[in-house]
Amino acid sequence: MSTHLHMLPPSVNNLAVRVFLRAAGLPYSEENAWGKTRTPEFLAKIPSHLTPAIEHSDHPRGAMWESCAIMMYLANQNDLDALYPRExxxxxxxxxxxxxxxxxxxxxxxxxxxxxxxxxxxxxxxxxxxxxxxxxxxxxxxxxxxxxxxxxxxxxxxxxxxxxxxxxxxxxxxxxxxxxxxxxxxxxxxxxxxxxxxxxxxxxxxxKAYSEPAADVRGYVASVQKKS
Ligand SMILES: N[C@@H](CCC(=O)N[C@@H](CS)C(=O)NCC(=O)O)C(=O)O
Missing domain, CATH: 1.20.1050.10 (Glutathione S-transferase Yfyf (Class Pi); Chain A, domain 2)
Structure with missing residues (x-):
């Protein structure tokens, strides 16, 4: 079951789920949500207009948000005990x-x-x-x-x-x-x-599960530091 992630690359809330999906080895696709989070189409699925948000066909509403809850849901669903210990x-x-x-x-x-x-x-x-x-x-x-x-x-x-x-x-x-x-x-x-x-x-x-998506955040932070 593939997960579709709506994400904003410079955000650390989003970075958490981007790293998690890679570290977990789960099938996923990513879509940059820049400029889309307040559109009627996005709001119909994710009324909070927040990213990270995932679409997942097994979820009772088809989509969910909140970085920690997303990681808990996917770890529970896929028995990822090393990432989310069961003890x-x-x-x-x-x-x-x-x-x-x-x-x-x-x-x-x-x-x-x-x-x-x-x-x-x-x-x-x-x-x-x-x-x-x-x-x-x-x-x-x-x-x-x-x-x-x-x-x-x-x-x-x-x-x-x-x-x-x-x-x-x-x-x-x-x-x-x-x-x-x-x-x-x-x-x-x-x-x-x-x-x-x-x-x-x-x-x-x-x-790489960490460093590849972290490069987006680090690049944005560096661009801000350069301007100041
Ligand atoms: N507590 C949430 C925070 C999510 C959040 O604040 N998302 C921001 C980006 S960092 C967002 O998507 N804003 C877009 C909008 O509100 O339209 C989480 O950890 O997922």
């Missing part, structure tokens, strides 16, 4: 890391980096308000400073010196965290050494 304790580590990333780390990542990436910022945030440039810069810097705490939690609790889930190879939580760390190249503070080592470990373990 309850290991799975709890993976799920907890992914929920913590989406609920706590990622909002700080987006507030720290989206203004520099030129990505739309969420309604109600300083960056999308009519605040002054100074106020927006201060809000961005505050979000960046707040990243240190959840990153340290990832280091000490989830990652330690290995992979999330305590196995010998990366899980869907490692794919999601590694992809997210890619945007931190746009922060003023350098990525902590442990995170650089971790990113290298994940990329080495996944090989």
């Amino acid at each position: 309850p304790g290991k799975r709890a580590l993976v799920d907890s890391a992914n929920f913590y990333l989406m609920g706590t780390l990622y909002p700080l990542v987006s507030r720290s980096t989206y203004p520099r990436l030129g990505f739309p910022c969420y309604p109600g945030e300083v960056a999308s308000s009519d605040a002054t440039d100074e106020q927006k810069a201060a809000a961005r810097a505050t979000a960046e400073a707040a990243l240190a705490e959840p990153l340290e939690v990832f280091r000490t609790y989830f990652v330690r010196d290995g992979f999330i889930g305590d196995g010998a190879s990366p899980t869907i939580a490692d794919i999601r965290l590694a992809a997210t760390l890619e945007f931190l190249a746009l922060c003023d503070a350098p990525l902590p050494q442990w995170a650089k080592d971790y990113l290298g470990r994940v990329e080495q373990a996944l090989g």
Whole structure:
């Protein structure tokens, strides 16, 4: 059963699923959704207008979105126990890391980096308000400073010196965290050494499955850095 992925190449939310599909060795096709996410045809299938989104004929609605949920669904469906451990304790580590990333780390990542990436910022945030440039810069810097705490939690609790889930190879939580760390190249503070080592470990373990789609994100980040 092939998976059709709607994706935006510079996005780390999308990078996670792009890496997962390659690492899992599942049959898939990819379509660049740039300029299409608000079209009636897209909205009929994916009313959230969000990518990554997959079309999959076995799914009860035919399509779904949310990077972590997509990886969980496809891993469950295809018994990919190395990527999504079945043992309850290991799975709890993976799920907890992914929920913590989406609920706590990622909002700080987006507030720290989206203004520099030129990505739309969420309604109600300083960056999308009519605040002054100074106020927006201060809000961005505050979000960046707040990243240190959840990153340290990832280091000490989830990652330690290995992979999330305590196995010998990366899980869907490692794919999601590694992809997210890619945007931190746009922060003023350098990525902590442990995170650089971790990113290298994940990329080495996944090989081209990671580096090929990551090149799209890295190319976009580099183009932004060149302009600034
Ligand atoms: N929590 C979601 C976030 C998805 C998301 O924000 N997608 C953005 C790109 S990073 C998008 O597709 N935006 C297009 C739109 O809203 O039209 C996930 O992890 O999949």
